[in-house]
Amino acid sequence: MSNTKPFILVTNDDGIAAPGIDCLVSALQAIAEVAVVAPDSEKSAVGHAITLSDPIRVTDFNKNDQWHGFAVSGTPADCVKIAVGALLERRPDMVVSGINLGSNAGINVIYSGTVSAATEGTILGIPSIAVSLTTYTHAIFEPAAEFAVKIARLVLTKGLPPRTLLNINVPNVPALEIRGVRITRQGMANFAELFDKRVDPRNRVYYWMDGKKAELAEGDDVDDVVIRQNLISITPIKYDLTNYEFIPELQRWIPENEKI
């Protein structure tokens, strides 16, 4: 094991046994030493949840003797925190989260466990990227894995601005059908939620949350629009949520020294 190779932490939100993480690890091993610390089960749509009220369990995970890692009884953000804070012997040079089944574009970025893991890496000062594939079935992981390697090389060389990560969405088509790459902004089309109200065998009401993302005419520089055109989308994401433009107006609303 040479310390001159970069050291990459890989995680995801589909769970350590998911095929997407396996393909990503194999591809990244060509350029880096890779550690895997990922949830022990699927943790989709957990947003940036962290586990404070429960103990966190860690178990060894061995993937067909090709790689081994740690399976964590927590969220993707927990995985990155505990990897860096307790499990890994040295600090990773980069965090790569994915490959997620299902795009993480538009408003979904806010709910995404995949993106939250990369955000957590960024919070810890480690350049981080999230990689998602635009499908839930019949996944073609290889082009996304190869593109992740390409971007990982760039990020390891050039770094990223403070508090900024890259959110990458790859269309689920063979490599030859991918038409190119676009730098995008996060789309803002809302979900139209549907709550499916049902009655269980004990006559108690429950709901399933379901919904469909609206398709807005938001422009050609938007993540969701780009991936529908078989282009790879890269959105730079930052976690300073302040709306700076609204501060002067708010200051007019509320005089500083007014008694409450």
Place this chain on the structure above:
Amino acid sequence: MSNTKPFILVTNDDGIAAPGIDCLVSALQAIAEVAVVAPDSEKSAVGHAITLSDPIRVTDFNKNDQWHGFAVSGTPADCVKIAVGALLERRPDMVVSGINLGSNAGINVIYSGTVSAATEGTILGIPSIAVSLTTYTHAIFEPAAEFAVKIARLVLTKGLPPRTLLNINVPNVPALEIRGVRITRQGMANFAELFDKRVDPRNRVYYWMDGKKAELAEGDDVDDVVIRQNLISITPIKYDLTNYEFIPELQRWIPENEKI
């Protein structure tokens, strides 16, 4: 019941039985018709998690005949979604989330269930605010509740910019000791995580996540700095996470039509 009164949805992440929500509901009833839809148990640090893999249960909750609401087996974001999508008979004019035990300032904004509920209201196009108190014990809720009413009146009159909510943190001191109000930006001081490694009675290792927020010299316009000075902090938060400034540089990294 007059429809001329504004209609406010109140939620939180400490659970529908928490004292902070009770105080907030009582105060808001002076200016609005109030509906309460909140988690059936504590959901702190859940970030913007939503519940897609499990059914969601809803039960009636009656608070000493003073108000009644719905207790939801989900996250704060779930509560707002299901309130608007299935439970309430009309659309709220505003969402107020809180009063949270513990500040939601700086990096904590990202992990906060309280803020995520207000974010969800904003996503649904409803002006929303989050209110938190800087303590976990010996809470003095009344000044925060009164200030929430004041801001609710302003927001109901003036509205908020698109995709923007207000994140309010109130120092836990009697009203007379609150020195004023500041419009702030989200601080960026990291948590220093500690993982407390223990062995359970069956000799299995587990970890507790713990940590301490670093105190950076970030400036007098930062949320965490302001609340330590017994000032109320109001941060305008937006959920477009795009780092627009980095887009031109990224475009130089990756030519648009390069084959992947």
